[in-house]
Amino acid sequence: MNLKQVRRCVLYARLSVTKEESVSIARQLQSCRRYAEARSWEVVGEFVDDGVSATANRPEERLGWKSLLAARDFDAVIIWKVDRLARRVLDFLHADETLQRRGAGLVAVEDPIDMTSPQGRAFAVMLAVFGEMEAEAIRARVRAARAQILKDGRWPGGGIPYGYQSIPNPEGPGRVLAKDVERIGWLSTVVAKALRGETVNSVATWLTDSGAPLPVRRIERTSGSKSWNRQTIDGLLRNPVLAGMTPHNPGRAKSAKRADPFAVLRDEHGSPVVNEALAIITYEEFETLQRLLEARTVPQARKRSERQSTSALLSRVARCEECAVFLCRGTNQKRPILYCPRCRQTIGRAALDAYLIDRLLSERAEELVGGLEVMEAWARAGNDDKAQRAVLVSQLDTLVIRRGVVGRYFDEDRVLLAWSSSR
Incomplete structure (x- = not known):
């Protein structure tokens, strides 16, 4: 790409999570517009991926970038920095190659890259390498902090299991789990029914008919609906907190969305760490419950004639x-x-x-x-x-x-x- 031949350009901005120190989508686009204006380039489109991780999502998997590639008649793509496009070297090179095939080039406002020369391409690759190193360093710090929180018996955050609540840690900083008086009885009855062999469908129907309080997050999502569904019940019954254990899945594959119920925090001898104050069933009962669930190919298994x-x-x-x-x-x-x-x-x-x-x-x-x-x-x-x-x-x-x-x-x-x- 010869910068002197550029006439029409598009802008691309990405942000994983909005933080105080983050450069917002609006600021990224503003910088890109100023860059285009200074070179008298016509901006023919702006594309955004907000709340999208560059580590977990390759450019071609993002809606904003896919929309950009579907656009026509542009000579260059302006980004704020190289790491806004990719956090992995291969992802960056693949995205650049895709643009080159359609005769467009890549320009970064804060990173003076020139993709027309071997030296410029080498420098761009170096920037991508540093971006990948930074992403890995962030992951390592997050993993270490989470491991320490779990070791201390504190709650690391995320979705709170049904029947429990997050409260201030009475013994120090952070928060810990405790039983939710309003919901723990319902949870205990659900587990007892499942251990007796009742299906998740029948349990969901019973909860709905009985007016059982929904999980807090489900209340927010369903805008007032008071119906339980089988997916929610299946998730509750697979949570190791039922036996007082703490879920711990380091390195779990992205595709393994359903966590292994036996991937839990363990001591130096490999035994599960159990908090008796949280348990409503024993470890042996939890094993039995998982066998019952796995014996059904799908949570709503029914006879074909009844489907x-x-x-x-x-x-x-x-x-x-x-x-x-x-x-x-x-x-x-x-x-x-x-x-x-x-x-x-x-x-x-x-x-x-x-x-x-x-x-x-x-x-x-x-x-x-x-x-x-x-x-x-x-x-x-x-x-x-x-x-x-x-x-x-x-x-x-x-x-x-x-x-x-x-x-x-x-x-x-x-x-x-x-x-x-x-x-």
Whole structure:
């Protein structure tokens, strides 16, 4: 890329977590605009990934960067610093290579990089190396701090298990877990029912009918809904805190969204560290409970004759972003859903199907499938969901569903869709 030939540019900004010392998205974009203005470049687009970690998400996995690559007619991408684009050297080089293939270059406001010369490219790679080293140093500090907190018996933060609450540590700094008087009785009854062999579906129904208080986070997400679901129950029953143990999963793979219930804090002899004040069952009972749960292939296992039929439109079409496996069809409270058989994330079908059909017919209407345009082929499919699926699949390259907040409203940002190349 020759900077003198640049006429049109786009801006890109990214931020993992907003902190006092962070350079905000707005400040990043402002600096990029000033850079473009000083060189008389026309800014034809601004793209943002807010709340996205560069360590956990490669550029091509981010919505903002993917939208940038889908844009047209720009000669350069302006970023604030190299680490706003990538924290890994390979990620940086791959992103730069993608831009080069389309004749665009990369410019960093705070890092004077020149990707047109071997020396400039080497310097850019060095900056990416330092960014990767900084990210690893941050991870190491976080791991060490968490390990010390757990060793001290304090609560490290995160989602508080149902039936418990976080209170100030009476013996020093930080916070510790304690039983929640309002909910611990409900939790004990849920565990007792599960140990007797009752299904998670029946337990969820009983909790809903009995008016049991929901988990605090679920109250916030469901905007007043008082219904329990099987995923919530399954998660409660797999939490090792039931036996007074502390979950501890150092180095757990990103795809392993459901934690190993026996990955817990252990002493120097390898035995689980147990806080009797938190336990409501013994370790042996916890083992029995896990065997019962694993004996069911899915939390809502039912006889085939009793299962509610759902549309085949997305059968073996959508994949889970975290686990890279096809999502399965199912129902939740009699509403059709897709769910991941591994990490158990779900997404409602009603809004998802309508969203996909709308995009198919608006963005691919004139593409050909079997000698017909998509619009005509779809009309001929009528209400035959298998025929509709064939039309959709003919146009799809990938359909990935990312984990999100499950609630009343459809979030299209969870849907990562890429059409196949035009025929």
